[in-house]
Structure formats: structure tokens, C-alpha cells
Amino acid sequence: MQFSELCVALDALETNPSRIEKTKILSDVFRRVQGEEAGFTVYLLLGKLAPDYEGIEIGLGDKMIIKALSTASGATRDSVEKLYEKLGDLGLVAKTLLESKRGATLLDYVGGQRNPLNIQDLHAELLRIARTSGEGSQEEKIGLLTRLLSNSTPNEAKYIARMVSGDMRIGVAEPTIIDALASVYTQGDTSLIERAFNVSSDLGYVAKTLATGGVEGLRTIKVTPGRPLQPMLAERAASLEEIFERMGGRAALEYKYDGERMQAHYYDSQITLFSRRIENITHHYPDVASNLQEGINSKSYIVEGEIVAVDPETGEMLPFQELMHRRRKHGVKEAVKRYPARVVLFDVLYVDGVDYTSKPYLERRRKLEGIVKPSEFVVVSTATVADSVQRAQEFFDSAIDAGCEGIMAKTLDPSVGYQAGKRGYAWIKFKREYKSELTDTLDLVVVGGFYGKGRRAGKIGGYLMAAYNPSTDTYDTVCKVATGFSDQDLAEIPKLLEAYRIPQRHPQVNTKIEADIWYRPAVIFEIVGAELTVSPMHTAAYSKVREEKGLAVRFPRFTGNIRTDKSPTEATSVDELLEMYNSQLKRVEADGA
Template structure:
């Protein structure tokens, strides 16, 4: 098939123009046929045999990937609301690999954003889609993200790239489990959804998808409030996303295969605060693990000290960096500090599975500090309604028995770090 992978450097558009001219066909029809099949050879053949009438008969069909719809980029949330007419659907923009999944003849094929077949890299995704979507045939779109096996939290995109190495897919499956976040349905059991409005497509997706640890719908909200959209953005970033996507609610706008436009708008952050130092944080709670850590404490809720009122304000949940020995020894050591409910000096919005007196100090490293509506450290100090959180925290292996809880990293130190380490994000 001729497609966007032509190596001779002839752009797709040039071939579309040439085909339209050669067969005196409407250029938009040729382009549409290409965008919903991604196969110029097929389009040329149809044109040669049955002309424009043939092109009109070309339909969206599982097994033939559509060119992906693309988004414009906005500089501010205000700009998004202006472009969207004051109200929009917002979704998390995941840091993963975009995928278009086709089910037909009882099998699932996966295509990348560039229309490459990537089915062999993601056998677990294929299985999750076969199990989790109740339809004989479908085309859905989403993002494959890597998750931390113990916590289910999203990992950076780089972790997924291990799947692209042919030799160790089996090992990568264990080490870097994938979760597919679906945001679009394009076709189900004979019905083409590409021209249907956003809300109808979303509703259909909710009907056919059974969510699980490996398959879910993208997190979504509809709002006309800039403040609400800003909080949603902060939540997305602290959950490990790149930003948010705004999608038009205009019922006249469907899925525009192969086109970039203001029907979808991406909003990503401009700055990140890189963590260059370790943090000494106080253990205030614990969480039961999953997988091989089920029934045992597999992660901890950590807090910074706030000298202004003597409270311990949460900054992160940490579940990585622990050796097998740590997973046995640390819970044993903490047992003496276990209490039936949250300690009065602990300021937390999260509910831990177990609570501890704020005594033990743990050293951690992280990728960066982010604004998070979930955590209470420096709450509303930098931005109204958000505190500071550590993104991708990891235990260094050191329990700071030389430090008391009041000698831990303070909230003020975190604020200073956040401000001094803000760097412009390079695209």
C-alpha cells in the first residue's frame, strides 16, 4: 500500500492533487478517501476503476486505519474558551503512545499515530481490548501508557519504549505493564461514528467499555469555568500527564480524520520544576500493595514539616525504590508507631490504609515538584486550590534515623525549591 511512508519524498498532498487532476475528480473527495483508509494505492485503484462514484462508496471499515485527527495548541485556558464558545469537554492528555485499535474477524490490530502496525508490541493491550469491549467489530482510539505495577500510577513515556525492542516483549510485559486510556469510538458493529458529535461518541464508548486495571476511559469533565479547568489541568499534571485536551461540544463537528483544527485544542505546561536534591520526608501513612505485594504495605504517604503551625502536610505517595528486604523490614519497624486513625498533626486529603505517628523520616528523590490539588503542602501558597507534590518519587534506600520529624524538609523549603527550579519546558 502506498501511504505516508513513501520514501521518495513525494508528499501525500502532491499525490492527492495528481490523482484528482489525472481522473478529473474532486480533490476533497480524494483527500477524504485517503484520510479514512490511509492507503493511496487503494484510493488510486478505486478512482481508476469507478471514478468519483467509487470514492463516495468508500466507508470507514475496521482493518483500514484512519489518519488521526490532530489538535491545535493554545497558550492559555482563556484562549481555549474563546475558541470553543465558552464551554468545552476537557480530557487528560496522557504521556504515552497514541493508538487506533481495530477489531474484525475476532482479532484486534493496533496502529500507531503514523499508521504503523504495532500489534506485536502490545499483546496485553490486545487482550484487554478483546475482553473489555463488548462489540463484534470496532475502531477505537486512545493512548497506551506505562504503569507502575505496584501502584497502578502512570509512568513516563520512555518506559513504554522498552516495548519497541523486539527481543524482550515478554520481560517488558512484566516490568512495564500497559494501560489503555480510550477517548474515542469511530466505528461499532456496522455504525460509523466519525460524523457524530463528541457527546454521542463518548456515551457510546461508556456503553461498550468495561473498565479494568488495564483499560479505562480518559478522565473527562465539561466546564465553562476557567478556574475549574485550571484545577483539572493541575490534577492531570500531578497524575503524570502532559496536560489536557479541550474538545468541542459543537454537535455539527465530528471526527476529522487527517485534519488539524480548533475542534481539538491541546494545553500543555510551559514550565517544570526539576528536583535536583533529595528530600527528607515524614512517613504518616501506608497503603496496601497489589500484585505480589497484595495484603502487605507496598507504599507510603509522606509529608513535609510545617513549622508555622507544627503540622505535617502531605507531598506524595511513594511505592518505588524499595528492595524485597525493605518491604519486610520497614513495615516491621513502623509497626510500633501505627495508630488507628490519622494523627491530629497530619494534614491530609488522602485516606491511607494505615496511619502512623509522624516519627520516621525517609529520604526520597523525584523528577520534579508539581502543583497538585490532592496534596496539602504549601496549599494555596503558589496557586489557589493546589498544594505541592513530588512527581515520580523514589525511595533512595535511606531511612534518616539521624533526623527527627521536625528536622525533615519543610514546606517553606519546598516552596523555595519549586520557585528556584522552574525551567522552561523544551518541546
């Protein structure tokens, strides 16, 4: 397929907010692409070049893209910057500049005749830019991008600029693409496609497999060391009684550790650590990787666990925020010494050629305990089986005393295996209650910022927070938070968020509130509050509780935790908020009875 044809579809996706219509548009695209093109198309739709775990990034910031646009269009860099300030979208800047281009640039003379771009060639050129490294690589990258833009139509340039900047602005994520692929290949049944994606974390590979081998090809995608699985996710419970009601009166219980969830893959005598967000984090934790290689007796495996920070003097567990000092590009050796880490393993997904995801909890647990050689820095999670609320309360209290944030309850149903990528009541998390009506923290996405007053005048003093709505693939606002921030937070957080700052509201952000600053949905804050209330100003669960009103967090406060281990689509969902609100109502009614 020619890239110009895909751009017509991208225009339609951008202007049509309906997920149903987006699915129809994408279905038409997937009927027309052939073979490997299907995989490249998926990556381009998502603004990526490869699956997340490969860590391939183009490595060009806005200023370098502006420089390439200036050279490709013949406009001055100052005029390009002013146009960007006005339009707030490098894609629209690229299109406008090439539409209004006057005369010929130097590249027109040296580059020769323009050749139509197809999807495969475009992907190859963008990969070439991403893989350019070494001395002088930035200028070489800019040169390659300039040549690519010069060989593009204005509309092609619009989407090339967006791909390079990492923000396609078409409101499409993996779930919509899965729906479209199902429409074309499986008569609308998403289950096989979801399973293939959840065990491979590579939707481009799934699409290519479907296009080249059909449904039978899809069945060949299996759990494989080196390809991270989407993590199984837990629902929340407001009480231990609720857990036992849902679990049928008996459940496995484990300590819930306050660390970073990771998946370790060992094969061909090498080990790779992946984060909950499917990022390769091996370089952050070389000590964990080494300790796992020595601590697990197996030729190949995939295990899951929690990396926790420990006090080097006492060996006691430290809060999650201490572990985040390990998330750095430089000074890793010093960080290992200053912030040592222990890995607490809680599941096994693959061992020596055997897929354990289809096996029940107790069988996986026995296998995990059988291959781990416990040491100071590699242990198996503390666990028990309980059949009463009293026993569960005792176990919960011991978890809190041990420095954990709560417990995980896991089903003992022998028909239930490890459900990669699924959130459900097979796993339930129960955390320490706070002194408020809200019985749990919320993981909310930063979508906007507000300038402060008084002591915070001239600085960003508060943030607009949103929950993820999987039904619409949007981020629906739920509160403005301005408390809980230390002076250091107020100085450092704006620097962290600067990389995600955009001139206008992101198209996936659903809000009635006008922020002073807008951010691309990327960073998650952990928030606590007094209660959930009905609000005319916020859009989360809009009209679900009361007509033309949403849900809001009353008295929100930042806990100090930035959830770098979660992607924005893993934030607290609108459905979770609605369930928490209904649970809150039940408690209030019970108290008043």
C-alpha cells in the same frame, strides 16, 4: 505504462522543485496509467510497495544492494562502494554503472533477452523480493534484485535502486499526489480524495478506485475495521482563555496522557493495534490487545486511546520513555512483565457496522462509555465539561497531579464529528508550561549531525533540527541542539540514526547550514527552548516575519523524548512555529503594557 515512461516523469520530478510543476507532471502520469496501474504507480512514487499498515518492506540494506549492482554491472564490489561514497546516491550509482558497463556479465548469458518492464510487472517483482523469507532468503533477494537490474536500462536501474533503498529523492509526498489526482478526476477539488485517504490510509487503493470507478467509486471507500484511519490532530493554545475564546465559552476537557496513541480494530474475532504513524504495533503490545478483547463489549469496533506505562508495584503512570522499552522485536514477553501497560480510551470511530466519525463528540463519548468494561488495564479517559477558565484550571491542575502532561479541549459543536487526518481547533491541546517563553515542546526532525569537541570529540555531539513545511513538502531548519543529552543518549542515539544516514543532504531538507553528517528525515526529537527568535541562518518561516530571515529556537534542549509514535510529516509544522512566535510576541507586548 512502461516503466521507462514513468522514469521520464521521475526525472522531471527530481529536477523541478516547484510543487505546482510537480503536480502537473504527476497529473500527466495519472492521465496515462490505467486501472490498477494507478495504485501501483502511487506506491512506487512514494518508495513503497503497499500501505504502511501492511508493513511490507523489501529488506535489503545498502551493502546487499551494492552486491547486486556489482553482479549486474560486472564492476568489483570495491569500485561500487567507492562510487557510492563519491555520489552519495545508490540510484546514481546504478545508472552510472550500467551506462559504463563493459562486455557481458554471466547473467547476460543465462538470462536471455531483456524484456521491457511495465509498472505492474515491476511492482510484482519488488513484492516478490519483499516476500522472500526463510533460510537463505537474503541471497535469494540479492539474486532477484540482480536479475531485475540486469533487465533494466540505466535510468530504470536508477529508480529501482532508489525504491529498494527506500529513498526516491523526487520530493513527492501524499499531498502532492492528492493534488494531481484531483486535477485529473475531480476538477481540482481534493476534499473527496482526502476523505477517502484519511479513512483508509491507503493512497494506492484510492488511486486505483478512482481509475476504475471514478468519483462514484470513491464514495464507496468508508470507515472499515482493518483499515486504519489517519488520526484527528489538535492545535495548540497558549492559555486557557484562548481555548474558551475558540470554543465559544464551553468545551469538553480530557486528561492528556503521556503515552503512545493507538487505534484498535476488532473484527472477525481478531484485534489489530495501529500506531499514530499507521504502523501495526500489535506484536509490541500483546497484553493490550488481549485486555481490549476482554474489555470491550462489541462484535466489531474501532476505538482510539493512549497506551501508558504503569508502575507494576503502585499502578501509577510512568513517563512516555518508559513505554518505549516495549518497542522491540525480541524479548516481548519479558518486556510485558517488566513494563506493564494500561490503555486509556478516548474515542470510538466505528461500532457494529455504524460509522461514528460523523457523529458529535458527546454522542461518541456516550457510546464509548457504553461499550467499555473498565478494569485495571482498560479505562476511559477522565473527562468533564467546563464553561469557565476557573473550572478548566482546576481540571488542568488535577491532570498534572495525576501524572498527565496537560489537557485536551474538544468542541461540543453538534455539527462537528471526528475529522480524520485534519488538524484544527476542534481539538486543542494545552500542556504544562515550562519556565521559558516557549509554552510548549516542539517535535522536530533530525536532518543532520555535528561532531563534538572536548569530551565529545570524535563523536556526534549535536544535531540539526527542522520543522515540516506542508506547503513545500520540505523540512526547514530551526535550530542546532547539543544540550539535554545524557551519556547514554550520546552513545545510543547515533546507533539509532545510523539506519537513516546518507552521504549528502536530503533533497527535501531546506537549509543554509552545512552539517558534518546528513540524515534522511525520519526521526523526531522533542525539544524545549527559551524562545523563538528571528535568524538569518535558519529557513523555517523564511521571510514570513522578516525579509530573508527565518525562525530559530533560542537555547534549544533535548527533553529525552524520541517521538517514535510520529512520522516526520507529523512534526511541528512551520505554520505552528509562526503561530507560536506571534503568540509569544503578544505575551511580551502584554507584559510590557
